[in-house]
Amino acid sequence: MTLSAVAEFDALHNTIRTRVEGGDGNGVVADLAAALAMARAGFDEDPGLWVMRLRMAQRDVERVPANARLKADSEDATRAIIAYARAGAADDPARRGLLGTTLNSYSMQLEAEQRIDESTVFASEFLDLVRTEPTASSEQAHARSRLAELRLRAGDHTGALALAEELVDAAHRNGEIPAEGPSGLPSWLRLRARAYAALGREVEARADFESSLDWERARVRAGKFLAHLDLADALDEYADLLGALGAADDARAAAVSAAETREKRRG
Numbered sequence: 001m002t003l004s005a006v007a008e009f010d011a012l013h014n015t016i017r018t019r020v021e022g023g024d025g026n027g028v029v030a031d032l033a034a035a036l037a038m039a040r041a042g043f044d045e046d047p048g049l050w051v052m053r054l055r056m057a058q059r060d061v062e063r064v065p066a067n068a069r070l071k072a073d074s075e076d077a078t079r080a081i082i083a084y085a086r087a088g089a090a091d092d093p094a095r096r097g098l099l100g101t102t103l104n105s106y107s108m109q110l111e112a113e114q115r116i117d118e119s120t121v122f123a124s125e126f127l128d129l130v131r132t133e134p135t136a137s138s139e140q141a142h143a144r145s146r147l148a149e150l151r152l153r154a155g156d157h158t159g160a161l162a163l164a165e166e167l168v169d170a171a172h173r174n175g176e177i178p179a180e181g182p183s184g185l186p187s188w189l190r191l192r193a194r195a196y197a198a199l200g201r202e203v204e205a206r207a208d209f210e211s212s213l214d215w216e217r218a219r220v221r222a223g224k225f226l227a228h229l230d231l232a233d234a235l236d237e238y239a240d241l242l243g244a245l246g247a248a249d250d251a252r253a254a255a256v257s258a259a260e261t262r263e264k265r266r267g
Contacts, residue, residue, distance in 0.1 A: 009038050009053055016060050029067055032060055036070065040077050047084045051098065054081065078106050082122075089129070100129050104143075111150065120150040141167060141184055148191055157198040164192035178218035186212040186230075190237060202245055209238050228265035232258045 012035045019028045039057040042050035054077055061067075061074045085099035103126040110119035127143040148163035171185040193208035216234050219227040235258035242251035 005038065005042060006049070006053070009035060009042070009057075012038070013053070013056055013060065020060065020063050028064060029070065032057070032064065032067075032070055033073070036061060036073055036077070040073070040080070043077070043080065043084075051081060051084065078102065078109075082106065096129070100126060103129065107146075107150075116150060116154050120147065120154050120156075123147045123150055141170070145184065145188065145191065148195070152191075152194060152198060157195055161192065161195035161199065164188060164195050168192055178215050178222060178224075183215075186215040186234065189215070190234065194241060197241055197245060205241065205245070209241065213238065228261055232261040232265070235261060 012031060016028050016031050016035060019031075036054075036057040039050055039054040043054045058074045058077060061070050064070075081102050082099065085095045085102060088095035089099045090096075103122050107119045107122040107126060110116075110122065123143070124147055127140070127147050130140050130143050133139070144163045144167050148160045148167075151157070151160035151163065167184065167188040171183060171188060176183040176185050189208045189212035193205040193212070196202075196205035196208065213231070213234055216227065216231040220231055235254050239251045239254035239258065242248075242254055
């Protein structure tokens with residue numbers, strides 16, 4: 001593929017973008033297919049030159065009504081990008097960054113399509129990648145939390161619990177308190193509680209949830225912005241968990257408390 005092919009692709013991409021922005025999403029399918037095929041062929045020959053253009057073609061595909069063939073071709077291209085980025089991630093920071101971005105976005109795409117087992121595989125690889133970045137603590141926490149949620153949905157309750165424990169332990173080591181800035185600790189306690197509940201460990205599940213509610217109540221007392229709504233949402237989540245555990249009376253009490261908390265906020 002020559003630079004003239006790059007210019008041809010860029011011109012076609014601009015045409016597609018103009019038509020899509022003009023509301024002609026259905027009418028550009030043939031052009032989208034041509035652009036995606038051109039970018040994929042260029043990528044196969046010269047990945048460094050074409051990888052961003054391949055991503056551009058994929059984004060164009062995402063902006064139009066679903067087309068099964070285009071979707072399949074775009075997904076195949078995503079896996080090719082991951083393989084390319086993975087092969088050079090150890091030595092090339094740019095390819096390492098590309099790998100992380102693509103793994104994360106692809107995992108979220110798979111999750112949205114309810115392909116939970118596949119999504120979990122790529123989320124796990126993404127977490128392994130960011131674990132080696134010493135300055136990316138917030139990104140690591142987000143990756144752990146998301147993977148734990150996926151593992152819960154996939155039925156890997158023990159794996160979800162292990163990740164939730166890492167999150168809670170890290171927050172405790174940091175000495176986070178409700179009166180200070182935002183913290184993931186209460187949500188991670190609830191995440192661990194749901195993992196405990198899935199494993200049949202009701203006592204620990206209730207203890208973690210109560211601890212998270214204590215945290216949210218402390219934020220309310222400290223006058224934190226929207227703290228009442230956070231507390232009400234947590235109480236609703238507790239009601240759901242208690243209901244799943246078969247504790248109907250406790251679930252109703254938590255739901256009533258959630259409603260009263262919202263009413264106090266409106267008052």
